[in-house]
Amino acid sequence: MMQRVPEPVVSVSHLTKRFGDIVAVDSLDFSLARGVTAALLGGNGAGKTTTLSMLLGLLLPSAGCIEIFGENMLTHRHRVLPRVNFSSPYVDLPHRLTVRQNLTVYGRLYRIRGLSQRIESLAADLQIGEFLDRPFGKLSAGQKTRVALAKALLNEPELLLLDEPTASLDPDTGDWVRSYIEAYRHHGNATILLASHNMSEVERLCSDVMMMKKGRIVDRGSPSELIARYGRATLEQVFLDIARGPHGDLPREAAQ
Amino acid sequence: MTALSAAPTRPRVPIDDGFAPARVWAMMLRYLYLLRSSWPRTLELVYWPAIQMILWGFMSRFLMTNSSWVARAGGVLLAAVMLWDVMFRGQLGVSVSFLEEMWSRNLGHLFATPLRPYEWVISLIFMSLVRVAIGAIPSALLAIPLYHYSIFSLGLPLIAFFSLLMFMGWAMGLAICGLILRNGLGAESIAWFAVFILAPVSAIYYPVSILPWWLQYVAWCLPSAHVFEGMRAVMFQHTFPVDHFLAAVGLDFVWLAAGGIVFLIFMRQARRRGALMQMGE
Numbered sequence A: 001m002m003q004r005v006p007e008p009v010v011s012v013s014h015l016t017k018r019f020g021d022i023v024a025v026d027s028l029d030f031s032l033a034r035g036v037t038a039a040l041l042g043g044n045g046a047g048k049t050t051t052l053s054m055l056l057g058l059l060l061p062s063a064g065c066i067e068i069f070g071e072n073m074l075t076h077r078h079r080v081l082p083r084v085n086f087s088s089p090y091v092d093l094p095h096r097l098t099v100r101q102n103l104t105v106y107g108r109l110y111r112i113r114g115l116s117q118r119i120e121s122l123a124a125d126l127q128i129g130e131f132l133d134r135p136f137g138k139l140s141a142g143q144k145t146r147v148a149l150a151k152a153l154l155n156e157p158e159l160l161l162l163d164e165p166t167a168s169l170d171p172d173t174g175d176w177v178r179s180y181i182e183a184y185r186h187h188g189n190a191t192i193l194l195a196s197h198n199m200s201e202v203e204r205l206c207s208d209v210m211m212m213k214k215g216r217i218v219d220r221g222s223p224s225e226l227i228a229r230y231g232r233a234t235l236e237q238v239f240l241d242i243a244r245g246p247h248g249d250l251p252r253e254a255a256q
Numbered sequence B: 001m002t003a004l005s006a007a008p009t010r011p012r013v014p015i016d017d018g019f020a021p022a023r024v025w026a027m028m029l030r031y032l033y034l035l036r037s038s039w040p041r042t043l044e045l046v047y048w049p050a051i052q053m054i055l056w057g058f059m060s061r062f063l064m065t066n067s068s069w070v071a072r073a074g075g076v077l078l079a080a081v082m083l084w085d086v087m088f089r090g091q092l093g094v095s096v097s098f099l100e101e102m103w104s105r106n107l108g109h110l111f112a113t114p115l116r117p118y119e120w121v122i123s124l125i126f127m128s129l130v131r132v133a134i135g136a137i138p139s140a141l142l143a144i145p146l147y148h149y150s151i152f153s154l155g156l157p158l159i160a161f162f163s164l165l166m167f168m169g170w171a172m173g174l175a176i177c178g179l180i181l182r183n184g185l186g187a188e189s190i191a192w193f194a195v196f197i198l199a200p201v202s203a204i205y206y207p208v209s210i211l212p213w214w215l216q217y218v219a220w221c222l223p224s225a226h227v228f229e230g231m232r233a234v235m236f237q238h239t240f241p242v243d244h245f246l247a248a249v250g251l252d253f254v255w256l257a258a259g260g261i262v263f264l265i266f267m268r269q270a271r272r273r274g275a276l277m278q279m280g281e
Helices: A048-056 A073-083 A099-109 A115-125 A141-153 A171-188 A199-205 A223-229 A235-244 B021-037 B039-064 B068-072 B076-103 B117-147 B156-183 B190-197 B213-219 B223-237 B242-273
Strands: A010-019 A022-032 A037-041 A063-068 A084-087 A159-163 A191-196 A208-213 A216-221
Touching (some): A037 A171, A037 A199, A048 A159, A063 A073, A073 A084, A099 A115, A099 A141, A141 A159, A159 A171, A191 A199, A199 A235, A208 A235, A216 A223, A223 A235, B021 B117, B039 B117, B156 B223, B156 B242, B223 B242
Parallel strands (some): A037 A208, A084 A159, A159 A191
């Protein structure tokens, strides 16, 4: 009997982005299945944020195709966007609006049913209830991150894109946010793609890691597979091998 | 592991493909929250139109005794200054609401939601109406006890003039938003000065015939010049000039289409350059 192959949530082919002469993303091909947490891992300028921006439709690709939930993002992004959300340190929420007002505006943009209840339940989950009526601009970095995560989860996205979700957080808050993301994926069978250069975060959260360098995916596998392939003890050492090594695109054995 | 209070119960969000008034209202709510949170912003909306009206009221009072032209219709300068302010505030209402998103680095969040650009534009236009109402109504009412002049005495033509100038203001506002998207926040001052380039040729306080002949051709391409000529015809000749009205309606359509196209072109260009994720203070 033939087994039905589930349709990937994200399917990217030959995705390329050029800014003038600079190739920021160079012919990426990958797909993501439902319920996985995957990572784009790479140094600064590797093309992680550019890739996420294209997946969200905020940036138009120079070439290639993006399909999410089987829909072409270039032609039908508005059918996809209600089922997707994201969080990124590169964009902000309006500072003068209170947390509740921000969440209300975004909740209405997604046309969420039972919005007040949803805000209350997220506030309880993410422990933001005590500052719901405080202006967003007056929150600490950790509090802002939790509010940004609440905004990202308002519509219970089936695909959640997170750009450096724990950047500039203290270890305790960072650990707390990672736990929450894990719980969300587990409960909602959501697909999560995160861009990060925090190795321990990626090792802990992700079952699928795409190593990026100069806009290309130079290697891919689970953290343990990559560590074994490069003969290293940690993912950070693998990252350094790829970033610095003379044969950075190849595993050590292959280079030898 | 952190506990979630409730497992996701999809679908909570409608997957639709069309215009949603709810999203227009969501964006308006965002700007109304902002206005409510800052009384100086609200005060500023009232302050400048009122000051303008007071200055021109005294000027009119002086000219009534020294200019036979002004004496023929006492409120002509006051009506002109108030209507010009409608257009300026109409344009500013669109541009400033747009700038709020740039200042707060919020464009990336907005356009990762199902919000369509035209829904956003409609919300900017409605907010412009709200801002104009807050600014123009108090100064129009203040003119009645101060100078014994009511702009409402223009009657039904006032509705036509008001609408035509608002449309032109929105057209300019959209084009300015596009230019700011194209050039970044360094170009934000365009929002405050752009409209004044058109003031001399709009013939706000004097007839178009005063302008040099070649500038008159430029003036007749502006809906505002037809409106102010029309306003003077109503006040001096007590007739509603249908030719000016129709010309202004036609030109407004052209201006709105041009403003919308400029906005959409630069919006698409911003998506190509990745500016939606980067723009901010």
